Amino acid sequence: MNELDWKQPALIGGVIAGVLSGIPGIGLANCCFCAWLLVGGAIAAKMLINRTPRPIKSGEGAQVGAMAGLIAAGVYLALSLPLIIFAVGERFQQAFMDQMVAWSNNPDLQEMMRKAIEQSASQTPAQRLVTQLPVLIVSAVLFVGFSTLGGLLGVALFEKRRDQPPPPQYPPGYPPNYPPNYPPQYPPQSGGSGGSGGSGGDQGGWPQG
Amino acid sequence: MNITGRRNAMIVYAVLMALSILWASLILAAPWLTAEGHFLASAVIYRGFSAVCHQAPERSFYFHGRPMGVCSRCAGIYAGFIIGLLLYPFVRDLREERFPPRWILIGAAVPTTIDFAGGVVGLFANSFLSRALTGVLFGAVAAFYVTPGLVSALKDFIAGFAKPKADC
Numbered sequence: 001m002n003e004l005d006w007k008q009p010a011l012i013g014g015v016i017a018g019v020l021s022g023i024p025g026i027g028l029a030n031c032c033f034c035a036w037l038l039v040g041g042a043i044a045a046k047m048l049i050n051r052t053p054r055p056i057k058s059g060e061g062a063q064v065g066a067m068a069g070l071i072a073a074g075v076y077l078a079l080s081l082p083l084i085i086f087a088v089g090e091r092f093q094q095a096f097m098d099q100m101v102a103w104s105n106n107p108d109l110q111e112m113m114r115k116a117i118e119q120s121a122s123q124t125p126a127q128r129l130v131t132q133l134p135v136l137i138v139s140a141v142l143f144v145g146f147s148t149l150g151g152l153l154g155v156a157l158f159e160k161r162r163d164q165p166p167p168p169q170y171p172p173g174y175p176p177n178y179p180p181n182y183p184p185q186y187p188p189q190s191g192g193s194g195g196s197g198g199s200g201g202d203q204g205g206w207p208q209g
Numbered sequence: 210m211n212i213t214g215r216r217n218a219m220i221v222y223a224v225l226m227a228l229s230i231l232w233a234s235l236i237l238a239a240p241w242l243t244a245e246g247h248f249l250a251s252a253v254i255y256r257g258f259s260a261v262c263h264q265a266p267e268r269s270f271y272f273h274g275r276p277m278g279v280c281s282r283c284a285g286i287y288a289g290f291i292i293g294l295l296l297y298p299f300v301r302d303l304r305e306e307r308f309p310p311r312w313i314l315i316g317a318a319v320p321t322t323i324d325f326a327g328g329v330v331g332l333f334a335n336s337f338l339s340r341a342l343t344g345v346l347f348g349a350v351a352a353f354y355v356t357p358g359l360v361s362a363l364k365d366f367i368a369g370f371a372k373p374k375a376d377c
Binding site (some may be wrong): 030032034057058061132139142146155 | 251256257258259261262263264283286298306307308311314351354355357358359360361362363364365366
């Protein structure tokens, strides 16, 4: 994988997945089998496929997906921590705790839960952060796992060159500048691009597309 | 055929199977722990799974009188994944790195997509059975894509994925 340009695909896939997961409301799509993470991993795999001349192996899809997941986890943590500290989305947590109380048939447990709810309402930002940190860490681990899955499935879906033969391998010691006159050197064109920022003709080589 | 060492493939398979069983155990442990009064541990597991599932009680299987950690569709996918892993060595070589044809994966996703979309649009009401069965199908097929991918990833990792470029 060393020769692959995997950094930009992983970064873009990871940032997309992390930002979409961290935005309240939009992030709820992750309730559907971590949809944003699967999408982020698949985007990273697709980008890697597009920028690599040879077929991408399944393992390389997993690796770029895992990288995207790590980046997504970082972005998600960076977005979520301020939301937790400033108690944005507190109502969702309250609803969850109420639901847990409703599931329990044990009156003692219900009383304990009510006390826990009251305590959480009066928590300081630091206490809130400490309480939520284990959940955030678990989420980050899940992000890497599901994004890896997204990268794998992305290669399975988007890599269409699997049955093509690999490009020819040059033997060791093969001259790197062969053929000798490649790329062709064109004579400088008069009245070309002119400025120092111009590209193509006055530098020789192929015109820049 | 593009194959890797048998030992590496066995490691990947064993780890994947162990993690899948652990994952399924946690899904069952969440309601069991609530029923046993271990509320904190149960709450942590429920909250952990809330990152990957809506956990709606009316769409979840119940265990010990409480909803499982994930909904019926997700539970079906994870159960199907374990079934797929169990079948894998009998169907394919563990050392195989290449994916099966992609139409199988797309075909396996179609029933669960139709079941999900039909319910959302209101064409028909999906049931516990339809959600679980379509999930099992997708999960079982997904195992045939995840396993070769991870076998290939481990091979690449061992071959020096983390090594810096020599020309940098």
